[in-house]
Amino acid sequence: MRVLLMAATMAASGGAMAGSCAWPDWESFKHTTMSDDGRVIDNSSPQQITVSEGQSYALFFALVANDRATFDRVLNWTQNNLAQGDLTTHLPAWIWGRLEAKAGAGGNQDKTAAPAWGVIDANAASDADLWIAYALLEAGRLWHERSYTALGTVLARNILAKETAVLPSLGRTLLPGPVGFHPQEDVWRLNPSYVPLQVVRHMATALPDQAEWKAVFDSSVKLVTETAPHGFSPDWVLYRRDQGFLPDEASKAEGAYNAIRVYLWAGMLAPDAPSRAAALGAFHPLADFVVAHGFPPERVDTRTGTAGSNAGNEGFSAAVAPYLAALGRNDLAEAQVQRARSHQAPLGYYSQVLSLFGLGYLDGLYRFDAAGSVTPAWTTTCPAAH
Template identity: 30%
Template sequence: MMAMFRTGLLLLALMLGMAQAAAADGWSSFKLRFMTSDGRIQDTGNQNVSHTEGQGYAMLMAVYYDDRSSFDKLWRWTQNNLSNPKNGLFYWKYNPAARDPVSDKNNAADGDVLIAWALLQAGEKWQVAGWLQQSDRIQRAIVAHNVIVFGGRTLMLPGAEGFNKTSYVVLNPSYFVFPAWRDFARRSHLKLWDKLIKDGLDLLTEMRFGDTALPLDWVAMNVDGSLAPATAWPARFSYDAIRIPLYLHWYDAASLRLVPFQRFWMGFPRLQTPAWIDVLTNEKAPYNMAGGLLAVRDLTLDDAGYLNDSPGASEDYYSSSLQLLAWLAFKSR
């Protein structure tokens, strides 16, 4: 009897160990494929360049998977290579093959938000006051350089330079990282973050274009508050805008603003869902969703049985990131 009991305990321990190993596989695989030894995330679908977006995503993942060592590397590399001392933000792109890897000195607002959010989460989880203070400083810089009042709305511009055209502004609604803004509001008690959330949610309600009533990757907002497709980009709900329902769900899984996405995707069999659609012409991608795109679809439709944190070996950096982020959003509910 005692031998059977010990055998049962050993089997239980083995099963628990296997479960823990499986849980870590997604992040371990992500690091192995996309993270250099010094903490740089490589965009394998884009000539192995790096972005603040990717650094922020990975820092969030490291916090979730309780991997402080990787977080340290990611943050150290980001500080050493992307910090802009002139405005407290970060250069948005790093090209290791270029003579000047950060030749474009602009920032990307979502990358800055993701980095600040990860620092906030890490500082609270591991009780590191310095990370909390760094997050606070980045938040203040974001407000100073990327947040404006325009057309009666409080908005976050995609970058500090080039998006305010005076008579109109260019917006990327996939940069509206609502769950991060909510945490910033909790941390700072600044009403501005609550205003940014409210106006961002209201804008998404109005960003309903064409028969699908979907938002676009890039949107122009005129001084009178009217909205139109931004002319420099295709009028598509595509690889940028796929993150809109991801962040909406992460913020509020029951949000009615998810309905247009749900209606559109429910019109297709899961594995025959087009990867993008031009909302003005109804032209659809000649290929279907896969990997991380499907993960966001599954999250939005509450098809939880398909969700996991183990991207396929053929998925590139962005697809793998979306899959892991959809998992984090699902587990945060």
């Protein structure tokens, strides 16, 4: 545990990386949650679904692990199955899995037929698309592979064209997807967890469309920091012309399984990142809750700041630990790391990815710089692992 605490301190201060690049959690994730051909599987679903978010995270983790073989398998599966074989022209569908059997001529399902698999919903999810583009751009830089850079650049351009809009008084803003998030002429539905500020910042510094991505970054900072009046981020929020951000009544303005990532992204910002102070300062009540209860809440009514009775699971603890460390509360961060490691049963897909992000960061396996570039430990202190 001392190693974790030291890593947390170094990560929060922008210091040296941990000396070892072994990542047992990543190897476990590949063994339990990924197919041999590069599909991340949510085993909790009867349809054995794969979401584009999971594919995007797997690309990032493979880059952090210097695991290019897995990176290529994940990329190929994503392109072939979610993007109709071409990520340059198609944003990836957000969900894929076992399809419901079709009824036969008599109206009955053929239970003897082999299950069919494919896209369940062809709409895209912009957070996944953003992480895929980011992983490709950074893989191109770190592995000196121009094809990754080219593909990431084209995907980022398609995100701008299909998944952003210019909102009045807010500017160009990332929408959660191409379809379904502009319910009224003067209303948009947004998601603060979809805009990790270091990732958006990198787009604004590394791509030719810098001015447009800078506008997306500026609106993203507002989306993250101005939608938590009681210090807890909502899963979803509305933006209305002439009124600004408003609670999303459809989701009861709840902060839960989406919002937990907002604290995670904030905690991993570089010490000199331009948005770090605002992002950290927005969520002090979350830290106060952890002090009082020993765990993050599973659900919060962000209209009042009132938490539900259930504790967030071990993945939630892994997600808030970097935020607590960034505040200088290494005692709280270490306690959440211990809680994250205390699980008996295997973690599900989502808890696993939260743990890979949070614990991998605190173990010093990667950090972000002020421009949003990632520095994996293998680039500074470790030999190539694969």
